[in-house]
Amino acid sequence: DIQMTQSPSSLSASVGDRATITCRASQGIRNDLGWYQQKPGKAPKRLIYAASTLESEVPSRFSGSGSGTEFTLTISSLQPEDFATYYCLQHNKFPLSFGGGTKVEIK
């Protein structure tokens, strides 16, 4: 099974800061990875697919990179609405697997 190790598990930042979240796969998954944002009481929303392709209507301050085993979600300048929990998901092989999540909090 493919394990997705996501770090950090939480980060505290200010509006305007840059935030970087990493997911590491236990084996190569090509670019079969998505990034999701979840706000309290809401369903997850996909931000990025194929590791680096931004969903339409997602602000360009979000970006994704990586391939193989190392992946990064970057928020270039945190906005108040970006404080949420973020997850990665690999869909290269069954069983699908999520990272453990990163809670982005206001400093």
Next chain:
Amino acid sequence: EVQLLESGGGLVQPGGSLRLSCAASGFAFTNNWMIWVRQAPGKGLEWVGSIHPDGSEESYADSVKGRFTISRDNAKNSVFLQMDRLSVDDTAIYYCSISNRASHWGPGTLATVSP
């Protein structure tokens, strides 16, 4: 507009069963895998299982294998999750989503397993 709406959640005792439904619209349902994902209270996301577009193949997480069954009715654009032999550890919000890439999600339905 893509829409997914889960239903069927509720309170059940350990050892009991629940059948969740997900009604889909706004996309080519018969061309897509459908998946179930769950989230226990205060925890992260956990993939539950997936079903092939024509229902010919399913895959499950080890934690539910042998107890949960995913099925679909392509004529009604619906996917189902039959959950048997439930335990308190199955308490979660259950989401359906489109494809193994989980592009769109429903709002979820809460299943609570408690004595």
